[in-house]
Amino acid sequence: MSIRDVTVTIAVQQPTPILGGFGKPLILGSSTAGKDFKNYADINAVKVDYPASTEEYKAAFALFAQKNPPAEIAIVSRKTGAAPVTLEDLLPSLFLKDWHFLVTTSTVVADIIAIADAVEADKSRQFVARTSSKEDLATIKAKGYARTFGMYHKNINNYPDAAWVGAVGSLPVGSVTWKGWTLVGIEPMDIDATELNAIHALGANTYLTKAGTNVTSEGKTFSGDFIDFIHCEDYIVYSIQYEVQDLFNQAQAALTKIPYDNRGIAQIESRVRTVLQRSFLQGMIAADNDGVPLYNTTFPPRSQVDPANIAARNYPDGQFELVIAGAIHNTAIRGTIKFA
Structure with missing residues (x-):
């Protein structure tokens, strides 16, 4: 935790039903040797450390390809080779760094849960996960995370989650909602209202076509809170x-x-x-x-x-x-x- 003399707490009063520099993304990847936390201002700088074939590069490409890309991103690669570093060991040190939205290259549900647990406990950042598994969505939804939101898509190889953060995350806080965004480089899902409702019931968001425009379907976290x-x-x-x-x-x-x-x-x-x-x-x-x-x-x-x-x-x-x-x-x- 950072050292400070000021503590701010907010009690969120939910309404009674009648019949409610700050968008910098961090890519968390993994590799045999690992790589330390580093900042990047454009995709060419990323390519120096992460070739185009790496998952870290693909996530960064999706971030920078958007119409309102972040001015800067960060990438860290967790070591998985000899003397591997676990997520539980790595995550506490990451909360001492400068970033707000975490994107991970992993789609393993156990990794997503570990990251989401840490983000929820820290209470200062947000995490977006991508998955093509409704079974995994149900597992994540059961945790009720307020600081983790999910992007469900049948094709997750081009990082629709990172594209979403790239399109919205760095805009002035409070000026936008996360629903209805067109993502560069992401194909919409061909789904009907029944499947859309099922995805939303599992706490996730997706990407589809509405009135002829490709847009993000919602803007909620797994707890049902709005991302913004x-x-x-x-x-x-x-x-x-x-x-x-x-x-x-x-x-x-x-x-x-x-x-x-x-x-x-x-x-x-x-x-x-x-x-x-x-x-x-x-x-x-x-x-x-x-x-x-x-x-x-x-x-x-x-x-x-x-x-x-x-x-x-x-x-x-x-x-x-x-x-x-x-x-x-x-x-x-x-x-x-x-x-x-």
């Missing part, structure tokens, strides 16, 4: 941690401090509100009928803080809440035809 919702949550948490830590760092650099009084508290609250306003402008937070952002902050003054916390120099009472904007995925429209 998890992405937004991660963005807000990380951004607040960064902004408030930066406030502390700047005070130290200026040979001063954040005073434990209403002035210092206001400085912390201001940094939080800056993140929330930016999140609103990017489309993460909803607006009311007057266009006012639906978020607020509560940072009690020093006079309302437990003296024990003041003595310990700990301010644990800051809070914020927001209404997530979401996106419209489906609609029902009624019309009337009149003859007079």
Whole structure:
């Protein structure tokens, strides 16, 4: 885990039913000798280390081939030869690196489960898996992962999962949903509504033709959460941690401090509100009928803080809440035809 002085937690309140630099991909591959974590800015740079015949190259090609490709990706190859490195040994070190979306070359369900378990426990990244097996989908679905989403396709050799991340992942967080994207280099599945519903029931997404356009079918994780919702949550948490830590760092650099009084508290609250306003402008937070952002902050003054916390120099009472904007995925429209 990274060292920091700021902790942000969000309690997600699910609505009561009436009758809800940050897209960098990491490719996790494997080879006899293995290769260390390394960043790549284009497919030609990838080819220097990973020939076109390797699975890592194929995944990278799918990422970079999209209309909105990431500015940079990372690749790591797990050693499988003498003194092999297990996923359980490798994954903790990867969470100390700079990336958000993990793509793996493996389609072995045990590997997918191991990676998804680690991503779920870390609570800061997202993982996309691809499979052509509905039986494997059922196994993964049973785990209820909120941070893992699946791409089901009969042809997984050209990495439809990586293509999806390449098309959407690096766009401004909160500005898009993951449903309805056209993927370069991926052929659509020829399926009917019954099979589509079955795929969705297994918690996965697929690629098909709607109204003459090839598009991704949905944008959900195996838990049923929307991919962009998890992405937004991660963005807000990380951004607040960064902004408030930066406030502390700047005070130290200026040979001063954040005073434990209403002035210092206001400085912390201001940094939080800056993140929330930016999140609103990017489309993460909803607006009311007057266009006012639906978020607020509560940072009690020093006079309302437990003296024990003041003595310990700990301010644990800051809070914020927001209404997530979401996106419209489906609609029902009624019309009337009149003859007079």
